[in-house]
Amino acid sequence: MWRRRLSALLPRTPSAPSSYQQKHRHILLPTPNEKPPALNLLRLFTSLAGSDGDRPFIAFVLGGPGSGKGTQCSRIASDFGFAHVSAGDLLRNEISSGTDKGEDILEIIREGRIVPSEITVELIRKAIESSTAKRVLIDGFPRCEENRIAFEKLTGTEPDLVIFFDCPEDLMVKRLLGRNQGRVDDNIETIKKRLKVFESLNMPVVNYYSSRGKAHKINATGTADEIFEAVRKLFSSLRSQLIIEMCFLSSDAKGRCYEAVFFPPEPGESRLVEIPHYV
Ligand SMILES: Nc1ncnc2c1ncn2[C@@H]1O[C@H](COP(=O)(O)OP(=O)(O)OP(=O)(O)O)[C@@H](O)[C@H]1O
Numbered sequence: 001m002w003r004r005r006l007s008a009l010l011p012r013t014p015s016a017p018s019s020y021q022q023k024h025r026h027i028l029l030p031t032p033n034e035k036p037p038a039l040n041l042l043r044l045f046t047s048l049a050g051s052d053g054d055r056p057f058i059a060f061v062l063g064g065p066g067s068g069k070g071t072q073c074s075r076i077a078s079d080f081g082f083a084h085v086s087a088g089d090l091l092r093n094e095i096s097s098g099t100d101k102g103e104d105i106l107e108i109i110r111e112g113r114i115v116p117s118e119i120t121v122e123l124i125r126k127a128i129e130s131s132t133a134k135r136v137l138i139d140g141f142p143r144c145e146e147n148r149i150a151f152e153k154l155t156g157t158e159p160d161l162v163i164f165f166d167c168p169e170d171l172m173v174k175r176l177l178g179r180n181q182g183r184v185d186d187n188i189e190t191i192k193k194r195l196k197v198f199e200s201l202n203m204p205v206v207n208y209y210s211s212r213g214k215a216h217k218i219n220a221t222g223t224a225d226e227i228f229e230a231v232r233k234l235f236s237s238l239r240s241q242l243i244i245e246m247c248f249l250s251s252d253a254k255g256r257c258y259e260a261v262f263f264p265p266e267p268g269e270s271r272l273v274e275i276p277h278y279v
Pocket residue numbers: 063064065066067068069070071072088140175176178179180220221222223224225227
């Protein structure tokens with residue numbers, strides 16, 4: 001699946017960071033106005049901790065029904081430049097398309113059960129492949145160990161990060177009953193079933209990724225703003241392990257070459273590092 005080797009498109013293979021790069025990688029731009037000079041783009045690639053650079057950075061966003069996954073994903077997407085792939089929305093789109101498969105999915109969602117892995121994984125695969133994003137949030141998937149295994153088998157990869165929104169049941173029920181978006185599963189009978197499925201099938205996935213040090217639990221009981229602050233803190237605490245985007249830019253008017261390192265956790269923040277060995 002991840003055969004788009006960006007590096008193959010590039011004129012030079014990126015070398016390991018030099019000691020100069022290591023030392024200066026956190027130099028901040030001196031002033032907000034001092035932007036990199038207008039340069040011709042020589043190469044652009046993304047270096048992702050935990051991945052081989054051939055695929056986007058993948059974060060699974062998990063949590064019970066109504067824990068606020070969709071709400072927080074929208075914010076993460078707009079502030080940190082992630083594409084937001086909601087497994088539930090992909091399935092609802094299938095229902096809207098009016099196919100036989102859509103009818104089966106509708107029935108499963110109405111009963112709060114889990115759609116077969118081959119359907120969901122394929123929809124997610126297509127959504128990721130058709131996106132040009134370098135960072136993707138997968139909202140509400142995997143729903144069970146079988147989903148997880150199917151995804152990892154098909155893509156040959158694990159997520160780079162798992163965010164788990166932890167919320168008590170009574171609060172989730174209150175939020176769902178107040179959602180008012182006309183969802184067929186936002187009624188108390190289906191909500192009770194979804195909560196059972198969450199405990200028995202979703203939580204083992206969270207526990208699996210916790211045991212591998214990938215899942216990060218966020219208290220999802222406050223306001224949406226308070227929860228997003230916790231997300232922001234998580235991203236900050238992980239920044240050195242997370243995403244490093246590097247643009248290699250061709251020389252400016254003085255013949256210097258620059259590497260611009262964009263670090264998503266602070267929106268708009270960028271760092272400029274001159275790399276002598278590229279001059
Ligand atoms: N922190 C919050 N405080 C109060 N209401 C919230 C909060 N976060 C989300 N909501 C509201 O709760 C409802 C459910 O939120 P959301 O759709 O984000 O949850 P979800 O985890 O994606 O649920 P589902 O699994 O059913 O898709 C929405 O109406 C949303 O506006």
